[in-house]
Amino acid sequence: MPVNLTPNAIAAIESGDVNAKPLVQVLDIKLIGSTQERYRLLLSDSVSTQHAMLATQLNDRVKSGRVTKGSVVQLIDYICSPVQNRKIIVVLNMETIIPDCEIIGNPKSLAESGSAAQTPFPNKNLEHPTRAGGNHFGAQNPGKNVQSFPPTVQPPYQPPPNYRNHGPILKNDAPARIIPIAALNPYQGRWAIKARVTAKGDLRRYNNARGDGKVFSFDLLDSDGGEIRVTCFNAVVDRFYDAIEVSKVYLISKGSLKPAQKNYNHLKNEWEIFLETSSTVELCPEEDDSIPKQQFSFRPISEIESADNNSILDIIGVVISVNPSVPILRKNGMETQRRILNLKDGSGRSVELTLWGEFCNREGQKLEEMINSGSFPVLAVKSGKVNDFSGKSIGTISSTQLFINPDLPEASGLRNWFDRGGKNAASVSISREIMPGGSKNEIRKTVSQIKDEGLGRSDKPDWITVKATISFIKTDNFCYTACPLMIGDRQCNKKVTKSRNTRWLCDRCNQEFEECDYRYLLQAQIQDHSGLTWVTAFQETGEEILGCSAKELYLLKYEEQDDEKFGGIIRSRLFSQYLFRLKIKEELYGDEQRVKITVVKADSVSYSSESRYTLDLISKFTK
Amino acid sequence: MDTSNPAVFVNAELLRLYVGRRVRAVIQVLQSDGGVVMGKSTDENQIVVKGSPPAPLSKFVEIVGIADSEKSIRAEVWSNFGDSFDTYTYNQLCQLANGEFKHLFL
Numbered sequence: 172m173p174v175n176l177t178p179n180a181i182a183a184i185e186s187g188d189v190n191a192k193p194l195v196q197v198l199d200i201k202l203i204g205s206t207q208e209r210y211r212l213l214l215s216d217s218v219s220t221q222h223a224m225l226a227t228q229l230n231d232r233v234k235s236g237r238v239t240k241g242s243v244v245q246l247i248d249y250i251c252s253p254v255q256n257r258k259i260i261v262v263l264n265m266e267t268i269i270p271d272c273e274i275i276g277n278p279k280s281l282a283e284s285g286s287a288a289q290t291p292f293p294n295k296n297l298e299h300p301t302r303a304g305g306n307h308f309g310a311q312n313p314g315k316n317v318q319s320f321p322p323t324v325q326p327p328y329q330p331p332p333n334y335r336n337h338g339p340i341l342k343n344d345a346p347a348r349i350i351p352i353a354a355l356n357p358y359q360g361r362w363a364i365k366a367r368v369t370a371k372g373d374l375r376r377y378n379n380a381r382g383d384g385k386v387f388s389f390d391l392l393d394s395d396g397g398e399i400r401v402t403c404f405n406a407v408v409d410r411f412y413d414a415i416e417v418s419k420v421y422l423i424s425k426g427s428l429k430p431a432q433k434n435y436n437h438l439k440n441e442w443e444i445f446l447e448t449s450s451t452v453e454l455c456p457e458e459d460d461s462i463p464k465q466q467f468s469f470r471p472i473s474e475i476e477s478a479d480n481n482s483i484l485d486i487i488g489v490v491i492s493v494n495p496s497v498p499i500l501r502k503n504g505m506e507t508q509r510r511i512l513n514l515k516d517g518s519g520r521s522v523e524l525t526l527w528g529e530f531c532n533r534e535g536q537k538l539e540e541m542i543n544s545g546s547f548p549v550l551a552v553k554s555g556k557v558n559d560f561s562g563k564s565i566g567t568i569s570s571t572q573l574f575i576n577p578d579l580p581e582a583s584g585l586r587n588w589f590d591r592g593g594k595n596a597a598s599v600s601i602s603r604e605i606m607p608g609g610s611k612n613e614i615r616k617t618v619s620q621i622k623d624e625g626l627g628r629s630d631k632p633d634w635i636t637v638k639a640t641i642s643f644i645k646t647d648n649f650c651y652t653a654c655p656l657m658i659g660d661r662q663c664n665k666k667v668t669k670s671r672n673t674r675w676l677c678d679r680c681n682q683e684f685e686e687c688d689y690r691y692l693l694q695a696q697i698q699d700h701s702g703l704t705w706v707t708a709f710q711e712t713g714e715e716i717l718g719c720s721a722k723e724l725y726l727l728k729y730e731e732q733d734d735e736k737f738g739g740i741i742r743s744r745l746f747s748q749y750l751f752r753l754k755i756k757e758e759l760y761g762d763e764q765r766v767k768i769t770v771v772k773a774d775s776v777s778y779s780s781e782s783r784y785t786l787d788l789i790s791k792f793t794k
Numbered sequence: 795m796d797t798s799n800p801a802v803f804v805n806a807e808l809l810r811l812y813v814g815r816r817v818r819a820v821i822q823v824l825q826s827d828g829g830v831v832m833g834k835s836t837d838e839n840q841i842v843v844k845g846s847p848p849a850p851l852s853k854f855v856e857i858v859g860i861a862d863s864e865k866s867i868r869a870e871v872w873s874n875f876g877d878s879f880d881t882y883t884y885n886q887l888c889q890l891a892n893g894e895f896k897h898l899f900l
Contacts, residue, residue: 595837595838597837597882597885597886597889599886778880779880779883782880782883783882783883786883786886786890789890
């Protein structure tokens with residue numbers, strides 16, 4: 172059967188086109204070389220011929236007979252170098268397409284063929300590639316008298332514009348092989364995949380420098396467990412948006428492969444498919460059981476504790492509580508809904524799951540009703556995001572999917588565990604719903620760690636939390652005389668000096684006044700089981716520690732001179748325990764570097780939350 | 795301090811394991827009359843406490859006594875623990891004190 176070789180292939184190669192991967196025929200093979208075995212081929216494109224040297228790594232092809240006289244081959248890697256005012260083609264890689272074939276055409280040596288065949292392929296010309304639009308696989312093209320075969324590597328299709336409307340053009344209508352999604356890559360050439368849609372994204376409109384556009388994506392899963400996202404822009408959206416339905420299986424081909432956008436795409440694939448108008452998407456109506464409906468990789472809740480912030484994962488658990496929806500103002504000024512649920516599993520841990528937006532009204536509402544009616548449903552979460560704001564919790568993102576009581580072995584396992592006692596099993600929340608102080612990134616240290624770890628010595632101050640007891644309060648100079656005048660909306664607070672008589676003078680405000688303010692400048696010693704240290708507390712924290720204003724104490728000591736009452740107050744504040752938030756920084760005092768510790772907050776200890784914290788420490792201790 | 799007969803921290807589940815032994819438990823008082831107090835244990839089950847409390851009971855009470863059955867304690871000492879109590883933490887304590895840290899308690 173006649174086969175069409177790539178027209179003008181020889182001329183193209185000679186002009187420097189080494190990307191066309193043309194089909195040529197080997198007319199002759201000669202062994203050359205005295206010291207090293209080299210084969211010289213005579214290649215033909217059915218019109219012209221040219222010699223080419225075979226790279227030695229391909230010698231085997233000739234020896235084994237895969238390439239002989241008459242073979243039609245596809246040149247994959249080849250170069251054309253000028254040698255002694257001749258051009259020598261060297262073939263570095265090729266594929267045998269037809270091992271044995273009659274001589275095609277009437278090839279003559281290039282020099283004889285004349286100039287007609289010398290138009291080189293312009294590499295960039297991609298207008299109107301003559302593919303039959305809407306290819307459906309399995310349809311051979313009987314009328315064309317062209318032999319169809321599946322090539323192993325397909326070149327990017329670039330027909331020369333001169334041959335657009337006349338002359339035989341090699342058109343390959345054979346079905347592209349179905350390959351696993353995991354094998355997809357941009358260098359693949361023709362490919363086809365058969366996969367199930369596991370998620371269909373919303374149609375999104377956007378506006379950027381190039382104007383308006385629209386986009387939507389859907390995720391695919393194939394029988395080998397490979398996953399990939401498919402994205403369509405603008406006109407392509409119109410073509411495929413309605414055709415794609417979740418959980419149906421499709422045969423997809425002719426899309427382009429590009430690197431996945433990791434910000435949005437959390438599937439385990441470095442590539443993403445972008446469909447074009449020429450892409451084909453064909454519904455497979457028969458059920459394909461080899462392709463699962465959904466793929467999860469569930470982690471036990473206890474493992475979430477060690478997961479990285481912002482990582483994406485799947486979890487499954489029994490819903491033990493559902494809070495009502497609350498409206499939340501987001502950073503961009505938009506209001507959305509938020510709901511908090513708690514999930515529990517057999518790992519002895521429970522976790523907070525935050526639902527955002529539509530999830531609150533859909534799944535969240537349903538779950539709330541189920542909990543209220545006394546049942547505890549199993550919830551599977553696909554692509555939830557880890558958040559480390561307070562302990563570790565999971566939040567929904569746009570690509571999250573929630574499944575209530577899914578038909579999965581893990582779900583029935585959980586159901587059994589829960590109903591048979593798991594319900595009452597103690598569970599520690601890794602989301603620490605009762606947060607002491609509620610500060611972000613709270614680092615707990617003991618007093619001795621301040622010195623041992625050299626805190627405060629870097630160029631930025633260290634902020635830590637220490638649970639400790641006040642063991643001593645310095646009563647000399649526990650406060651200073653401060654300027655009460657306002658600068659803007661804040662008080663000046665600079666130390667004022669006594670001017671003549673009883674008046675006070677502030678250098679900064681340059682004013683005198685009768686009454687000054689008294690502000691704490693407290694030096695105290697705090698102690699825990701590991702050690703003790705000096706700290707400084709200013710006005711607000713001083714008041715927290717002493718329980719009264721600096722002015723009161725000052726008047727008590729210096730005006731009323733009631734030492735007994737003063738001493739009584741001080742003594743009563745000793746040995747109270749606080750959760751201190753400390754700022755630690757090394758500073759230069761004179762010519763000495765000293766570590767200064769300031770009390771930023773002194774919170775009384777809530778035994779309940781402190782116990783939870785300690786329980787958590789214990790659980791980590793025993794691991 | 796007499797450490798000869800330490801009382802085991804129990805909830806309802808653990809009480810079964812220490813029948814005949816000296817135990818201590820914190821319960822939420824549900825009902826109290828006729829020499830019997832019905833209480834809810836920290837693991838949400840019922841415990842019967844036999845005996846008459848010497849004084850009016852607060853919402854949460856610690857009982858120290860002998861476990862005379864899988865579900866009841868014959869009280870010797872009653873201590874009022876007030877009206878707010880973190881039962882979750884106490885329950886965790888019971889589990890730890892009878893589990894991996896038993897050697898620290900008994």
